[in-house]
Each structure stands twice: as C-alpha cells, then as structure tokens.
Amino acid sequence: MLQRFIIVLFCCLTGLSLSAQDMSGIWRGYFVTENYEHYKFELQIKQSGNSVSGVSYSYLSTVFYGKASLTGSYNKAGKKILIQEIRTVELRMSDGSAACIMKCNFEYSRSGKEEFLEGTYTSKFEKDGLLTKKGENCGGGKVYLRRVANSDFYIEPFLRGKVKPGPILINKAPVKSNPADKKTSPVLVNKAPVKKDTVKAKVNPPVVKKPPVVKNPPVVTKPKPVIRKDTAVLKPVAGNLAKHDSAMRKVKPALITPAPPDIKNRINELVKTLTIHSNQVTVKLFDNGEIDGDTISVYLDNKKVLSEKRLTAAPLVLRFDLSEQEDEHELTMVAENLGTIPPNTSLMIVEAGTQRFEVRITSTEQKNAVVKFRYQKPG
Numbered sequence: 001m002l003q004r005f006i007i008v009l010f011c012c013l014t015g016l017s018l019s020a021q022d023m024s025g026i027w028r029g030y031f032v033t034e035n036y037e038h039y040k041f042e043l044q045i046k047q048s049g050n051s052v053s054g055v056s057y058s059y060l061s062t063v064f065y066g067k068a069s070l071t072g073s074y075n076k077a078g079k080k081i082l083i084q085e086i087r088t089v090e091l092r093m094s095d096g097s098a099a100c101i102m103k104c105n106f107e108y109s110r111s112g113k114e115e116f117l118e119g120t121y122t123s124k125f126e127k128d129g130l131l132t133k134k135g136e137n138c139g140g141g142k143v144y145l146r147r148v149a150n151s152d153f154y155i156e157p158f159l160r161g162k163v164k165p166g167p168i169l170i171n172k173a174p175v176k177s178n179p180a181d182k183k184t185s186p187v188l189v190n191k192a193p194v195k196k197d198t199v200k201a202k203v204n205p206p207v208v209k210k211p212p213v214v215k216n217p218p219v220v221t222k223p224k225p226v227i228r229k230d231t232a233v234l235k236p237v238a239g240n241l242a243k244h245d246s247a248m249r250k251v252k253p254a255l256i257t258p259a260p261p262d263i264k265n266r267i268n269e270l271v272k273t274l275t276i277h278s279n280q281v282t283v284k285l286f287d288n289g290e291i292d293g294d295t296i297s298v299y300l301d302n303k304k305v306l307s308e309k310r311l312t313a314a315p316l317v318l319r320f321d322l323s324e325q326e327d328e329h330e331l332t333m334v335a336e337n338l339g340t341i342p343p344n345t346s347l348m349i350v351e352a353g354t355q356r357f358e359v360r361i362t363s364t365e366q367k368n369a370v371v372k373f374r375y376q377k378p379g
Contacts, residue, residue: 023047029145079108098129100138115147273372278353284315288347292339299332322375335363
C-alpha cells in the first residue's frame with residue numbers, strides 16, 4: 001500500500017513539474033535591433049513533448065505587421081527554447097519593406113507569477129528584393145517576452161480554450177494619421193497630466209492685491225563704508241594667481257539638493273553602480289515586457305528630470321555629463337503607479353562612448369530604485 005502511494009505521489013509531482021514548464025500560450029514583448037530600434041513581438045506557441053510550433057507577429061501596430069509560421073524545440077533541463085520562423089504567412093507593410101525570417105534563442109525564467117522568455121535573435125531576408133538577396137543577413141539583437149493572457153491580434157485555433165481570448169484588433173478601421181507615420185515608428189510625446197487645480201487657476205485667476213502706493217516715501221541713505229587706515233590690503237602675487245584660482249575651484253562646496261518627499265518617505269534600494277569612462281551619458285528607459293501603463297518619475301541627484309512619464313516601447317531619453325570635478329551622479333526611479341501588472345518594471349539602457357549597459361529596474365509605491373554613475377578617467 002505504501003509503495004502504491006509513493007508511485008501515485010511521484011506521478012502527480014511529475015505531472016505538476018511538466019505542466020509548470022509547459023511553454024504553450026501567448027508570449028508578448030519586443031525585440032531590440034543592433035541599432036537600438038524597438039519593435040513589438042508576439043509568439044503564440046504550442047508545446048508537444050520537446051517540440052514547439054506556432055506563429056509569430058513582428059509589428060509596429062496591428063495595421064502594419066508581419067506574421068510567420070514557426071517551429072522549435074524546448075530543453076526542459078536547461079530551460080532553453082529555440083524558435084525558428086519558417087515563412088511569412090501574412091504581410092501588411094509599407095512599400096519597399098522586406099520581410100526577414102528570425103531565429104530566436106530564449107532562456108525561460110520565472111519571478112513570482114510572472115514568466116519570461118529572454119534571449120537573442122538573428123535574421124535573414126526571406127526573398128530577393130531590389131536591394132536585398134534571399135538568405136543575406138538581416139540583422140540581430142535581443143528579445144524580451146512575457147507570458148500574457150490576451151493577444152494583440154487573435155488567438156490561434158490550437159490555443160483556443162487554453163487561454164483567455166483577447167480583443168480582435170486587426171478588423172477595426174485604422175485611425176487616420178499622417179501618411180509619413182506608415183514608414184516610421186510612431187513618436188510618442190509624453191506629456192505630464194494637467195492637474196485640476198491648474199485648470200481652475202487659468203479659468204478663475206486669483207485676485208492679487210497690490211500694496212498701497214506711498215506718495216512721499218522716506219529717503220533712505222546708505223551709510224558710507226568706514227575704511228580703517230591700519231587695515232592691510234592683500235594683493236595676490238601674479239605668479240601665484242593661477243594656483244590660487246585652481247585651488248579655489250577644487251574646494252568650492254557642492255550644492256546639495258534636499259531629498260523630495262518621494263525619495264525621503266520611501267525605501268531607496270541601490271540596484272547597480274556603473275563605472276563610466278566617458279564624459280557624456282545617455283539613459284533610455286523602456287517598459288520591460290508587456291506595456292501595461294507603468295508610469296514613473298525620475299530624479300537626478302534629487303532633482304526631478306522626468307515627471308509622471310508613461311513607459312512604452314518608445315524610449316524616455318535623458319542625458320547628463322560626468323567629469324573629474326563632478327564624478328558621481330545618482331538616478332532614482334519613482335513608481336507613480338504599478339500599471340495593470342504589478343510591480344512597476346522598466347529596462348534601462350545606458351550608452352556612454354563605447355560602453356553600453358542594460359539594467360532591469362523594479363520599483364513599487366514603497367520602494368524606489370537607484371542607479372549610481374561614477375566617472376573614471378580612461379587609463
């Protein structure tokens with residue numbers, strides 16, 4: 001009896017293990033090209049044993065996209081999955097665009113209830129074109145996907161009944177826009193929301209009382225400075241003037257901005273310290289995974305540089321300088337909300353000369369994420 005119980009328990013645990021690692025479902029996110037261009041990417045896949053099949057979507061919107069059939073394999077022991085697109089089955093692209101076939105190498109990871117596929121991709125042109133040849137290199141980059149319940153398009157028949165159906169968007173009439181938008185990715189202008197009290201102030205401006213006018217104001221005379229004869233006047237020696245000026249620059253006290261309430265009243269967790277060898281730093285912030293309405297504010301040395309900006313597939317960009325005099329800066333990411341899928345997650349890409357860093361950031365309404373930048377003169 002005990003032996004039978006052990007066998008049944010083993011079979012149940014094995015079944016749970018296999019179902020926990022089942023890759024069947026919808027995975028959505030984006031891929032980043034070698035030129036740091038961002039495109040949306042969605043996989044709908046079905047796993048059967050170690051084999052994977054399904055379709056993929058590469059798109060800027062549900063109006064302009066490429067759909068391809070795919071095959072692949074899953075290594076359960078290494079938690080790695082290989083995806084190879086076979087051919088495009090549907091194209092809605094601007095004139096002159098060439099379709100590419102992608103090959104993706106993913107690694108599976110899990111954080112709480114969230115599941116991720118992250119890795120790299122390579123691609124080749126599918127057909128001959130005016131400026132392209134079939135099989136030629138079409139570029140590569142990195143891919144970031146998250147398991148989701150809904151599709152941006154429609155759920156394939158092999159997944160129906162297994163995942164919650166999402167909205168069918170491709171049959172809707174496209175929104176009228178500038179014709180130039182069809183050739184390039186849309187530019188998202190992130191504007192801070194207008195506060196209600198600001199609107200009221202514009203409609204009903206407060207009455208400001210002017211101070212009464214004094215007809216005969218009293219004449220105030222400034223006392224003349226008293227110069228003591230015994231006071232020695234020190235003049236700098238011409239030869240030491242440069243040294244004196246240089247020393248004054250070095251000992252000049254730095255202006256410290258007091259921490260605002262968003263930083264003072266929350267836990268500030270140091271995520272990473274980056275050593276930078278360039279004087280100019282560019283920081284790009286994206287939504288890490290599904291775009292779910294995450295909104296952040298960013299502080300540079302306690303000064304707000306981005307206010308209530310929404311994270312999307314288009315980057316939020318900020319730039320600052322580093323030098324031997326100002327050799328350290330601190331960026332603090334503050335979550336204004338948690339989006340529809342908590343917590344607030346973002347991907348930070350840092351570019352400084354030939355250096356490039358990727359930092360994944362998680363922040364909540366109780367905890368901020370901090371990244372420090374330290375300048376080190378190249379040796």
